[in-house]
Structures are given as structure tokens and as C-alpha cells.
Amino acid sequence: MRLVALRELNPEMVLARSIFVNGNVYINKGMSGLDKYAERLDRIGIACVYVEDELSEAIEIPENISDETRTKCKDALRDAYSSIRENMAIDVSKIEGPLNALMEDVLANKDVQINLSDINAADDYTFGHSVSTAVYAALIGIDLGYGEVKMKELCLGAILHDAGKMLIDPAILKKEGKLTDDEFKEIRRHPQLTYDILSRCKSLDEDVRLIGLQHHERMDGSGYPNRLRGYNIRAFGRIVAIADVYDALSSDRCYRPRWPNNQILDYLVKHSGKEFDNEMVASLLKRIAVYPTGSQVRLSDGSYGLIVRQNEQMPLRPVVRIFKNPEGRFIPVQQIDLMERLSITITASQLEIQREEQAQRGFTTLKREMWGQQG
Numbered sequence: 507m508r509l510v511a512l513r514e515l516n517p518e519m520v521l522a523r524s525i526f527v528n529g530n531v532y533i534n535k536g537m538s539g540l541d542k543y544a545e546r547l548d549r550i551g552i553a554c555v556y557v558e559d560e561l562s563e564a565i566e567i568p569e570n571i572s573d574e575t576r577t578k579c580k581d582a583l584r585d586a587y588s589s590i591r592e593n594m595a596i597d598v599s600k601i602e603g604p605l606n607a608l609m610e611d612v613l614a615n616k617d618v619q620i621n622l623s624d625i626n627a628a629d630d631y632t633f634g635h636s637v638s639t640a641v642y643a644a645l646i647g648i649d650l651g652y653g654e655v656k657m658k659e660l661c662l663g664a665i666l667h668d669a670g671k672m673l674i675d676p677a678i679l680k681k682e683g684k685l686t687d688d689e690f691k692e693i694r695r696h697p698q699l700t701y702d703i704l705s706r707c708k709s710l711d712e713d714v715r716l717i718g719l720q721h722h723e724r725m726d727g728s729g730y731p732n733r734l735r736g737y738n739i740r741a742f743g744r745i746v747a748i749a750d751v752y753d754a755l756s757s758d759r760c761y762r763p764r765w766p767n768n769q770i771l772d773y774l775v776k777h778s779g780k781e782f783d784n785e786m787v788a789s790l791l792k793r794i795a796v797y798p799t800g801s802q803v804r805l806s807d808g809s810y811g812l813i814v815r816q817n818e819q820m821p822l823r824p825v826v827r828i829f830k831n832p833e834g835r836f837i838p839v840q841q842i843d844l845m846e847r848l849s850i851t852i853t854a855s856q857l858e859i860q861r862e863e864q865a866q867r868g869f870t871t872l873k874r875e876m877w878g879q880q881g
Contacts, residue, residue: 507523508800509798509856510556511553512555517538518560519540519558521534521535521540521556525552525555527550553758561839562812565827567799570611570615571615575608576608576634576637578604579607580634580636581604583601583637583665584633586601591672595707601662601666605662608640609644609657620641632668635754640665643661644657644661645793646789647660649792659713660745660746666714666717669699669700670695670699670700670702670718673703678693680760697718697722697730713742716743717746720734720742720746722747722750723747724782725779725783726781747783748783749790752770752794755773767795771794771796774790775791797852799815799824804859805851805852808832810829810831811827811830811842813826820845822852825844826843828840
């Protein structure tokens with residue numbers, strides 16, 4: 507199995523994981539002739555899919571969080587949020603069952619480097635982001651040794667952390683251009699709005715409610731809404747701040763493309779101890795695959811390969827299946843373990859390679875590259 511961009515799809519590839527849109531199966535696992543679906547997928551904001559083909563034979567990508575569990579969580583969250591605009595309390599009971607299943611999936615894989623690439627349609631971003639943020643928060647909580655009660659509170663607050671965005675004008679949330687000062691101020695209201703919404707839920711502990719209020723605060727006082735500093739930000743708020751940023755940067759947004767995973771982790775390390783809690787950043791980094799299994803990379807000798815599996819404790823030195831030479835021509839497959847070939851390093855991730863190729867072709871958007879559109 508491997509992750510490919512839409513332009514790489516060909517008739518021989520078989521879909522390895524079903525694609526969901528708004529809680530429903532859009533394309534079933536096992537479907538072939540995927541190139542026929544590329545334009546449709548691009549139109550709804552899906553840029554890449556998991557496939558099975560000869561090149562990726564026997565590469566197993568662990569399904570750390572099942573598609574079924576994630577879909578149920580997104581559906582439950584969508585249902586629970588339906589009461590917000592009527593100024594009603596969220597029915598937290600609708601979320602608890604799916605969220606418990608999500609936590610069980612995370613705990614079952616607590617010793618595995620997470621390879622979480624939730625393929626969301628653009629309109630499904632809000633709910634997918636909330637679920638993924640809960641997963642990353644849980645990974646940090648596990649490493650910090652949280653017990654069952656604290657883990658449940660953390661994950662509940664994490665999955666609800668953006669509830670206030672339901673009261674923000676969708677046109678502002680989806681705006682592609684630069685926000686005006688007034689629009690930016692409106693966006694920055696969502697932490698307080700979230701806290702106000704969660705305050706209607708009398709069953710929620712105050713620490714859970716404060717996650718919504720504090721997840722944009724920063725250790726150096728540069729955050730909002732209250733410019734809190736250091737340990738004036740509750741532990742849950744510091745955790746979800748990191749989880750929220752990690753998932754946001756790893757997703758395509760209307761105003762910017764997603765970042766390569768290695769660059770996101772570099773960003774968190776760079777700002778660790780400044781904007782983000784140092785210990786909590788370290789906890790997340792232990793559980794994230796820098797170069798996810800099944801993704802393409804370029805090596806320092808110029809060759810290209812697929813990540814076959816991770817080497818625990820050494821995230822920068824996985825096992826790689828080489829399939830292209832430096833000139834980009836296919837060669838007989840060979841497999842190397844970068845723990846044994848220390849002179850070779852990874853120099854570019856799949857996303858970085860794809861963007862280099864687009865730039866070389868002179869295209870500025872995926873559609874222009876695929877369909878030859880003018881303008």
C-alpha cells in the first residue's frame with residue numbers, strides 16, 4: 507500500500523482504503539480504474555489516496571485509527587453541534603460512545619508511531635480536524651502518564667475545542683484570500699465562543715471547558731484571547747495547542763496548502779519552549795512518523811524510494827524500497843535499511859517532491875497540471 511497524488515493514478519491501481527465524504531462512503535476500497543475518479547476527487551478537495559499496486563506490494567500501513575471509528579466520531583460531532591445555533595447545550599452523550607472507541611484505538615497502538623493521514627473532503631475539514639486533534643492530544647496524554655479519567659477529559663475537550671467556529675460566518679472560515687482586520691478579529695472570537703458554548707454543558711468539568719478557551723494561548727504570551735503565559739495556561743490547553751497546530755498544518759486549507767510532515771515537526775521543535783510546552787512537544791514527536799510508511803522520499807544519493815517500515819527510536823532512518831534512479835527512471839527494486847546505510851539520508855518528502863515536479867512543469871495548481879486548463 508502507498509499514498510499517491512491524483513496525477514499519479516492509473517488504471518492498474520486499486521483503492522486500498524475507502525474514501526468517505528460527509529460520513530458516507532464515496533469510493534469503496536477495492537475499486538480499480540481510479541484515474542477516472544481523479545477530476546471528481548480534486549473537485550471536492552481530496553488530493554491523494556491510498557492504493558495497492560505492484561510497486562507497493564507487501565508494504566503494510568497500520569490503520570492506527572480505523573476509518574469506521576473516525577467516521578462515527580465525525581458524524582457524532584456533526585449531530586451534537588446541530589443544537590449550537592439554537593443557543594442550546596451540546597448533547598455530550600452523543601459523542602461519548604464514538605470517542606471511547608477512538609481512545610481504545612489509540613491505546614491499542616500506543617507503542618506504534620502514528621501514521622494518521624485522514625483523507626478528508628474540503629467541506630469535511632472542521633470535523634476531521636477535531637477528531638485528529640483529539641488523537642494527537644491523546645498521544646501526548648499517554649506519554650505523560652495520564653490515567654483513564656484525565657484521558658477522557660482531555661480527549662473530550664480536544665474534540666470539542668473548535669465548537670465556537672459553528673457561530674463564525676462560514677464565508678470567513680473558507681475565505682481564500684487575506685483576511686481583513688475585522689475578519690481576523692471575528693476568527694479570534696472562537697475560543698471565547700467555544701468556552702461559552704461548553705459552559706452550557708453542566709456535566710463538563712471546568713478543565714474541559716478551558717481547553718476551548720486556551721488552545722490558542724502560547725507559552726511566551728503571544729497567543730489569544732487572553733495572552734496567558736507559561737503555566738498560567740492549563741496543562742490540557744498546552745496539550746491541545748500542540749495537537750491543534752500539528753493537525754492544522756498537515757491539512758490543505760483554503761488559504762494555504764498543507765506542510766510536509768518533516769517541516770511541521772521542525773516547526774514544533776523550533777518553537778518548543780517558546781510558544782509550546784517543551785515536554786509536551788517531545789511527547790508528540792515520539793509518536794509521529796516523520797516520513798510515513800508508504801510515502802515516497804528522495805535520498806541523498808539522488809534515488810527515489812518508498813518507506814517500507816519505521817525504525818523505532820530512529821524516525822529519520824526508516825527502511826526504504828528504492829525504485830527510481832537519480833534521473834527518475836524506474837530500476838529493479840532494492841530495499842535498504844538506513845540504520846545500516848548511515849552514509850545515506852532522506853533529503854525530500856513526498857510532498858516536497860511533488861511540489862518540485864509541479865514547479866518544474868511550470869504549473870501553479872493541481873487542476874492546471876492534470877487537465878491543462880488555461881488561465
